[in-house]
Amino acid sequence: MVVVGSGAAGLMACLALPVQLNVLLLTKDSRARSASRWAQGGIAAALGPDDSTEAHFHDTLAAGAGLCEPRAVRLLVEQAPRCVERLLSLGVRFDRQGGQLSRTIEAAHSQRRVLHAADQTGRAIVEVLQARVRERPRLHQHNDAVVLQLWRDGRRCCGLQLMAAGVVGWLRAGAVVLASGGGCRLFAQTTNPPLASGDGVVMAYRAGAALRDLEFVQFHPTALMIPGAPHFLISEAARGEGAVLHNLDGSDPVAAVGGGNLASRDEVSRALAEHMVRRGDTHVWLDLRPIGQERLLRQFPAILERCRAWGIDPLTMPVPVAPAAHYWMGGVQTDLQAHTTVPGLYALGEVASSGVHGANRLASNSLMECLVCAHQLEQGDLDLDLPRTVPVHRLAAPVAVTSSSMVAARDISRRIRDLCWTMAGVNRREDAMAMAQQQLQALAHGLDHRPELAWLKTSAPGDRHPVLPQAMGLLRRWVEVEHLCALGLLLLEAARFRRESRGGHYRLDHPAQQPFWRRHSRQQQGRAISSRPVGIEA
Ligand SMILES: Cc1cc2nc3c(=O)[nH]c(=O)nc-3n(C[C@H](O)[C@H](O)[C@H](O)COP(=O)(O)OP(=O)(O)OC[C@H]3O[C@@H](n4cnc5c(N)ncnc54)[C@H](O)[C@@H]3O)c2cc1C
Numbered sequence: 238m239v240v241v242g243s244g245a246a247g248l249m250a251c252l253a254l255p256v257q258l259n260v261l262l263l264t265k266d267s268r269a270r271s272a273s274r275w276a277q278g279g280i281a282a283a284l285g286p287d288d289s290t291e292a293h294f295h296d297t298l299a300a301g302a303g304l305c306e307p308r309a310v311r312l313l314v315e316q317a318p319r320c321v322e323r324l325l326s327l328g329v330r331f332d333r334q335g336g337q338l339s340r341t342i343e344a345a346h347s348q349r350r351v352l353h354a355a356d357q358t359g360r361a362i363v364e365v366l367q368a369r370v371r372e373r374p375r376l377h378q379h380n381d382a383v384v385l386q387l388w389r390d391g392r393r394c395c396g397l398q399l400m401a402a403g404v405v406g407w408l409r410a411g412a413v414v415l416a417s418g419g420g421c422r423l424f425a426q427t428t429n430p431p432l433a434s435g436d437g438v439v440m441a442y443r444a445g446a447a448l449r450d451l452e453f454v455q456f457h458p459t460a461l462m463i464p465g466a467p468h469f470l471i472s473e474a475a476r477g478e479g480a481v482l483h484n485l486d487g488s489d490p491v492a493a494v495g496g497g498n499l500a501s502r503d504e505v506s507r508a509l510a511e512h513m514v515r516r517g518d519t520h521v522w523l524d525l526r527p528i529g530q531e532r533l534l535r536q537f538p539a540i541l542e543r544c545r546a547w548g549i550d551p552l553t554m555p556v557p558v559a560p561a562a563h564y565w566m567g568g569v570q571t572d573l574q575a576h577t578t579v580p581g582l583y584a585l586g587e588v589a590s591s592g593v594h595g596a597n598r599l600a601s602n603s604l605m606e607c608l609v610c611a612h613q614l615e616q617g618d619l620d621l622d623l624p625r626t627v628p629v630h631r632l633a634a635p636v637a638v639t640s641s642s643m644v645a646a647r648d649i650s651r652r653i654r655d656l657c658w659t660m661a662g663v664n665r666r667e668d669a670m671a672m673a674q675q676q677l678q679a680l681a682h683g684l685d686h687r688p689e690l691a692w693l694k695t696s697a698p699g700d701r702h703p704v705l706p707q708a709m710g711l712l713r714r715w716v717e718v719e720h721l722c723a724l725g726l727l728l729l730e731a732a733r734f735r736r737e738s739r740g741g742h743y744r745l746d747h748p749a750q751q752p753f754w755r756r757h758s759r760q761q762q763g764r765a766i767s768s769r770p771v772g773i774e775a
Contacts (some may be wrong), residue, residue, distance in 0.1 A: 239263060239410040240398065241384050241437065244273035245359070245604055246586025249611035250479045254414075255474070261400065261410070265713075267380035270430040272418050272587065273604065274730035276341055277357025277472040279351035279375065281601040282317035285340055288348040289312040297602060298343045300501055301595020301742040303451065303755045309592035312573055313602065316609040324608070328365045330354060332536075341536075343478040345501045351601045356472055356537045359604065363526055383713050384436065385412060385693060387444040387582065390554060394444055394582035397695075400709055400716075405693075412581045414614070415441060415569065416607075417521065418740070420724050421454065422561035425658035428460050428470040434717045434725040437588035439739040442571040442727065446577040446761040447591040450567035455598055456663045458482075458505040460561035465749050466547045468561040471523055471540055473502070478536065480528040483555070484512055485689065488523050503597055503741050506560035510663045513559065520731035522555035560663055561737035564603060566594040566741060567571050570759070573660035574613045578761075585610045590757075596740020613741035636709045646714040649680060653721050657728065663731055666745045674729045689715040731758045734766050 238254060240247050243264035250258055264271075283293040290373045293314040298305050323339075325331070325428055332339040334422045340349040354361035370376060379483050382401035385481045387394050388409070396409040408679040420435020439741035442448055458466035476482070478497045482505075482719070484490050500508075509521050524534060525540075530552055533541060537551075544551050553622045569577050569584040571591050586607040684690055687710055737751040738744050756768040 238412055238414065238428060240414045240416060241378075242271070242416035242418055242586070242588075243367070243378070243398070244416060244418055244586060244607065244750040245272035245276075245362060245366065245611070246418075246588075246607035246611055248273075248363065248370050249608045250414050250416055250585055250614055251370045251373060251726070252366065253611050253613075253615040256374060258375065259409075260373070262370070262376060262378040263382040263384055263401070263658065264378070264380055264719045265383040265436075266432050270432055271363065272429055272433055273359045273607065275428075275430060275470070276362075276604055277356045277470060278364070278474040278477075279341060279353035279358045279479060279601045280321075280604040281350050281599070282321045282352060282605065283314060283348070283350050284321065284338060284352075285348060285350060285419065288350050290317075292347055293317070293350060294642055295708070296299070296345060296347050297593070297599045298595070300597050300599035300740075302597055302750070303476050304453075304595035304740065305594025306595075306771065310571060312613075313593050313609050316612065317605050320577075320605060320608045320612070323469075324362065324465045325366070327369055329362050331358075331361070340604075341474045341654050342499070342740060343473045344476070344505070345496075345498045345599055346397065346601075351464075351477075353474065353475065353536075355535070356474070356539045360603065373375050377420075383716065384440065385716055387440050388445050389579070392445070393580045397440075400712060403709060405712075410631070412583065414583040414585060414612075415577075415588050416585045417588050419565040420721075421562040421565055422659045423654060423721050423724050423728065424454075424520040424662060425461065426559070426561040426662075427470050428457055428468055428561050428563045433508075434720050435565070436717070436720050438568055438727070439720045441577060441579070441582065441588075441721045442581065442723075442760065442762055443472065444579055445462045445762055446579045446582060447570045448567065449757050450596070450725065450731070451565075451760060452735050452758060453596050454562055455502055455564040455566060455741045456506040456560045457502055457508050457563035459558040460546070460563075461544065462557045462581065463547050463549070465496055469540075470563070471525075471544075471556060471558055472537070473499075475523070475525055475528065478532060479529075480523055480525040481527060482509070482558075483524065484516070485518050485520075485522065489727050501597060501760075502563070502600070502696035506663050506667040507743055509560055519561045520557040523558045524555040525551040526553075526555075536637055544676055555763070562662070564598055564755075566596065567758075568588070571610075574616070575610050583614070639771065642711055643714065646711070646718050649684070650714075651723060653677065653718070653725055657725050659730055661725075661729055664743055664745050667733065670729050670733050672725065674733070677722055677725045677729065681726065684715075684719050687715060690719055727760060730766055731760060734758055734768075
């Protein structure tokens with residue numbers, strides 16, 4: 238069995254898979270840069286005496302704006318408390334108050350149900366999972382291993398093509414679990430780590446898997462906005478604890494939004510984007526001082542540290558923030574046991590569309606989804622071909638390594654990301670998206686003829702070439718650019734298809750939600766984009 242990705246979903250999958258199975262964990266990072274590790278605010282579970290799984294269920298459905306799959310949400314909210322128990326027993330240390338687990342509140346939650354470990358909840362979870370995974374028998378982990386494409390034999394996924402340790406080769410596997418995270422690096426402004434290039438969605442699509450609801454991207458309203466600085470997330474938990482937004486002139490940008498400061502992320506992001514465009518501002522302010530010094534130091538140490546590193550001290554001044562792409566609701570369609578529509582291929586976590594998030598994710602439900610869905614591998618019947626995982630072929634990259642090639646890759650990547658941010662970001666419109674699609678198609682055509690990529694496409698299981706390890710960094714960069722371009726085209730196709738506004742998808746030319754569109758979009762290679770009513774595929 239091969240697991241692709243070492244975020245929360247991939248790590249929990251390794252622990253959930255039957256211990257008699259040989260597992261190979263492949264991950265393209267080695268420096269702990271997964272979105273899971275960057276998660277700040279927390280993880281949602283209905284645990285308090287004033288809370289219930291029913292309330293968590295209804296909050297999730299409300300945030301999902303009619304597109305959640307109720308069975309998937311039911312599974313999430315009912316398994317969440319058990320999952321917390323399991324995390325505690327594995328050694329995760331959440332913050333406590335008077336011996337009880339401390340719970341905060343985030344946007345669109347009706348109760349305080351977000352458990353946290355200061356503002357580094359993801360790190361606290363991932364470090365414990367990593368330690369447990371290292372203890373798992375019959376597990377081998379390979380870092381700096383980039384999966385390039387999935388390998389299909391007939392209808393079945395039977396392995397993958399991989400670049401690792403100076404080698405490009407093909408690996409046969411009984412089954413593949415994709416836990417490769419989201420794709421918000423497609424947007425020039427994003428809170429996501431560089432690894433989030435949507436590889437899994439593109440690879441699954443090319444292997445024939447159905448994609449669902451790709452038009453739904455969540456834009457977080459409060460990413461740090463300082464020229465030259467990364468768009469570091471200022472967690473919503475900060476607003477949950479009292480931080481307030483205001484415009485540069487001191488007025489309230491969310492005054493007209495029901496729910497104000499803690500309205501859903503799409504509403505707040507749109508309100509901020511609208512104010513910024515109208516006033517020509519590059520940011521608004523987020524004032525964390527109402528939280529109070531003592532609580533700021535205790536609950537938000539990483540946010541304080543990162544802001545201070547860029548010359549902003551939240552204890553004494555407001556923080557400049559603006560919306561940024563944060564989470565991809567759509568992805569590879571799965572059922573409740575993480576099966577995709579391709580036998581032998583599973584998908585988990587942000588790469589998947591399990592039906593939990595619908596058109597908009599409820600804050601802090603995604604880490605929980607990673608863990609709950611991974612546990613389903615433990616419960617369900619695993620569709621394995623043969624219990625084998627053996628390298629079968631080795632290839633080399635006959636690619637010239639030049640600095641101009643590296644510069645070209647960076648340049649095209651920037652163009653793709655700027656285009657998707659400006660034309661398919663917080664606000665979308667048919668004419669802008671059609672133009673962006675044309676430009677991306679032209680870029681895709683150019684990419685088809687890049688020697689670095691053409692070689693990879695022609696190589697098939699069985700090919701052999703001499704090894705050229707120094708080309709690996711360059712190849713990796715080109716593969717990511719190509720994946721971003723393909724992902725951008727898939728996003729635009731889905732966003733043009735849905736002629737309404739709902740959840741994270743907002744169209745200026747179709748601003749209303751339409752009852753007809755209470756349907757999922759569906760994309761599958763070789764077929765026209767289509768839609769399916771909610772409820773028939775879970
Ligand atoms: C800044 C930030 C804060 C967040 N805060 C919260 C929060 O408080 N609560 C919450 O619930 N959610 C939060 N989220 C969202 C949540 O963190 C993610 O949705 C979730 O962690 C995704 O987990 P994952 O395991 O699916 O993917 P990731 O954690 O992104 O891991 C993906 C893995 O796949 C690997 N990979 C990708 N492509 C390839 C390839 N081609 N070959 C090999 N390996 C590959 C990567 O190296 C990585 O190891 C936050 C996200 C961000 C960015």
